[in-house]
Amino acid sequence: MSTTQQWRDHFDGLRAYEEAVALLYWDMRTYMPEQGATNRSASIGFLSTESFRRRTGATYQQLLTAMEQETLTGIEAISFAKAKEAFDRDSKIPEAEYQTFITLISEAESVWEKAKDANDWSMFEPYLEKIVAMERKFVEYWGYDAHPYDALLHDYEPGMTVATLDPLFAELRQAIIGLLGQLEGKDFPTLDWSADRETQIALNQEWLRDIGYDFTSGRLDETVHPFQTTINRKDARITTKYDENDYRNSVFGTMHEAGHATYEQGIEPELDSLGLGDGASMGIHESQSLFFENFIGRNQGFLEARYHGLQQAIPSLADVPFERFYAAVNEVKPSLIRIEADELTYALHIIIRYELEKRLMTNELEVKDLPQEWNRLYKEYLGVDVPSDDKGVLQDVHWSGGSFGYFPSYALGLVYAAQLNEALRRDVDNVDGLIAAGTLAPIKGWLKENIHRHGKSKTPAELIEAATGQSISVAPLVNYLTKKYTRVVEAL
DSSP: OOHHHHHHHHHHHHHHHHHHHHHHHHHHHHTOOGGGHHHHHHHHHHHHHHHHHHHHSHHHHHHHHHHHTSOOOHHHHHHHHHHHHHHHHHTTSOHHHHHHHHHHHHHHHHHHHHHHHHTOHHHHHHHHHHHHHHHHHHHHHHOOSSOHHHHHHHHHSTTOOHHHHHHHHHHHHHHHHHHHHHHTTOOOOOOOOOOOHHHHHHHHHHHHHHTTOOGGGOOEEEOSSOOEEEEETTEEEEEEOOOTTOHHHHHHHHHHHHHHHHHHHHSOGGGGGGTOOSOSOHHHHHHHHHIIIIIITTOHHHHHHTHHHHHHHOGGGTTOOHHHHHHHHTOOOOOSOGGGOOTTTHHHHHHHHHHHHHHHHTTSSOGGGHHHHHHHHHHHHHOOOOOOGGGTTTSOSGGGGTOTTOTHHHHHHHHHHHHHHHHHHHHSSOHHHHHHHTOOHHHHHHHHHHTGGGTTSSOHHHHHHHHHSSOSOSHHHHHHHHHHHHHHHHTO
């Protein structure tokens, strides 16, 4: 067997472990009975450790050495370079510590869910103390050039650094606060957003069909904290949470997760056998989910074309003119909950988490002080008082899974999505008309050609530069938000 075939077989084997772990996690977050958590965590820890061994063991080291001697094709060379970098990083973590960490975060997620339900920070705090302590150790194992947080950013946004993010987020924060000032005193319409669960299920199914989500390669289920997971290239699943007091969270959240799944379904399958069958970064992934949620789902033409159906499904909308509905959907109101935030203030939620994570990794902030600091920043950035920890520091699942460095990807996703939206409109005619008609094939084709098909064979910077002709910039996002909210305010 040739060395390059052994290389592909190695990644096919890893993919099998990843599929098993992904399915176990999906079940744990959807249908698993409560009492199954401990055993499930142990199983996930075992399988993840076996996968880790395959990525760091002697046999793999020998394969890496053999690949260095091979004449590789362009895509094989990219595969080898990224795998070698990952190996150098993974092999710095002692195996026993890795297994301890995986088991810990599996347990912590279940504890977090109970703590959130009970509004009891003290339940979750000791688990988070252990997670942060291990993350700090891993940062030192990996090493960094300028800032400890850079080592964590690498996992989610290769090439991104604090030195780049700090001025980028400062510019974005300033622009958002400026727009908020212009909207001060504007009264957005207040509507009844309640809808029963069955109505929301039907709406979600309808909108997913409208945007061409492939149900033969995915499914929609219910969970506490919505997510998308890829079991394999032909099984990209999405979940949602049905809030009978506000159906917006479900329908727009489902569009968000469908964007993730569309990306996964569009990656070239042959990249899986080269270890390149994932998204380029979490920021690029979020750009796709936010594109579907905001640039399609909240598009004026898309909503107007479906408004009659909404009025039939939701009686409280029967006598509400579309203009009033559209203004209400796009209400700007600083809020407590990230996933319920409006399009304008969303990035401020992310910047708060970014600031807290940075300080945790430099030991400037301790876990015990997180609730107090969280509440202070929400008051400073968004002007809201946090009444309880379940609506504050306990609201996100990410820290229970050890996903430090992940949050900035959400804001970067907004930035990338706006840049891609601008480039799409340059290259494709009548984008708004296509969205309104539900004729998304040209749009999805453009996204697949420029983003999806490449998997992680290209870096985020390479993808954005090639698709837009620009490096990362907040200007398209600021322009989009300014134009949109000027239009919304004029209709008030």
